[in-house]
Amino acid sequence: MAGIYVHIPFCKSKCRYCDFTSFPDKLCFAESYMACVYREMALRQKELESYTFDTLYIGGGTPSVVDESYIAMLVAAARKNFKLKEDAEITIEINPGTISAGKVEMYSKCGINRYSVGLQSAIDGQLRELGRTHTLNQFITCAKLLKGKNFNADVMIGLKDQTADDVKKTIEVAAAFGAKHISMYALTPEDGTPIYSDYLNGELPDGDEVAALYDEGYKRLEELGFLRYEVSNFAKKGFQSRHNLNYWRRGEYIGFGVAASSCINNVRLTNTFDLDEYFKCILSGHLAVIDSEKIDKEGQKEEKIMLALRTAEGLNIDEFNAEFGGDFLKDYGAAIKKTCEYIEIFEGRLKIKDRYLFVQNSIIVEFLRG
Numbered sequence: 001m002a003g004i005y006v007h008i009p010f011c012k013s014k015c016r017y018c019d020f021t022s023f024p025d026k027l028c029f030a031e032s033y034m035a036c037v038y039r040e041m042a043l044r045q046k047e048l049e050s051y052t053f054d055t056l057y058i059g060g061g062t063p064s065v066v067d068e069s070y071i072a073m074l075v076a077a078a079r080k081n082f083k084l085k086e087d088a089e090i091t092i093e094i095n096p097g098t099i100s101a102g103k104v105e106m107y108s109k110c111g112i113n114r115y116s117v118g119l120q121s122a123i124d125g126q127l128r129e130l131g132r133t134h135t136l137n138q139f140i141t142c143a144k145l146l147k148g149k150n151f152n153a154d155v156m157i158g159l160k161d162q163t164a165d166d167v168k169k170t171i172e173v174a175a176a177f178g179a180k181h182i183s184m185y186a187l188t189p190e191d192g193t194p195i196y197s198d199y200l201n202g203e204l205p206d207g208d209e210v211a212a213l214y215d216e217g218y219k220r221l222e223e224l225g226f227l228r229y230e231v232s233n234f235a236k237k238g239f240q241s242r243h244n245l246n247y248w249r250r251g252e253y254i255g256f257g258v259a260a261s262s263c264i265n266n267v268r269l270t271n272t273f274d275l276d277e278y279f280k281c282i283l284s285g286h287l288a289v290i291d292s293e294k295i296d297k298e299g300q301k302e303e304k305i306m307l308a309l310r311t312a313e314g315l316n317i318d319e320f321n322a323e324f325g326g327d328f329l330k331d332y333g334a335a336i337k338k339t340c341e342y343i344e345i346f347e348g349r350l351k352i353k354d355r356y357l358f359v360q361n362s363i364i365v366e367f368l369r370g
């Protein structure tokens, strides 16, 4: 299985917590940027002609901020340059304040069959604190436009003054308006973002409080029929994200656009984060890669374990042994012994027990030491 990712780095404004590669003041370059992305695809066409791709994910930034015709041309360019399966999962990220009936119609027509909506919170005050440009009402309008379609809603926990009831309300609104998938993830106050000062001032919930919010959210999601399949991802039966599952199973992927990365044949390539540099490279007929790393066997094993233990399906031990040789249970015997209270081995899979999944990092680290 292999996936395609395209990064659209434009946004209406910068959210207070955002440290993604996104440019709120450069939308005027959208047309040239998209032309460069189509060109970048053509530059990698030959190298990837033996691949069949199962998914295309258009993320950002805010892809829904650019003209919908560019998105349609993007999907067409992906199909023209690569073998993208007929029934491929094609996702676009949407900000509720930037959507219209016309856009949704064009997206559907060009083959997009999954939407990921940045709701974050159903409390308008919290949206303002985050610097989001939309309101709850705009989310509801957006969800109505997506009625009957497969869409995800992002829900953020760990916000200033956020209560368990706020988290539950956000989940309930997303579910009531038709979300089939909910990503519930914790705010990470990154140094250099405006929200970092709230963190330094002690205005954000601490680790234990965030874990409690997560537990309450998790319970409500389960009651509403959303099954957890990765620490932050919950879906109604049959609506798991194929694109993200490919990442967690350590499948191959190719990324296009500024800041995008690819991992093909265990070589990870990272594109420049600088928009001007990206334009310069692509327009002169070169890729915009700034870093290339060959992942050795040890690195591959570590990634495989780290990613698999984030998921509810866990690590398939036979598959691991077949891929890397050796005997997992023996080779990682010390880590298994040390973490035995938190993990389970059942039907050939090693998993972190349900109730410890949110604090998986401290458990995974034991396996990285062998």
Ligand code: SF4
Binding pocket: 010, 011, 012, 013, 014, 015, 017, 018, 019, 020, 022, 060, 061, 062, 095
């Ligand atoms: S919409 Fe997303 S990418 Fe854009 S500024 Fe906000 S968090 Fe960053």
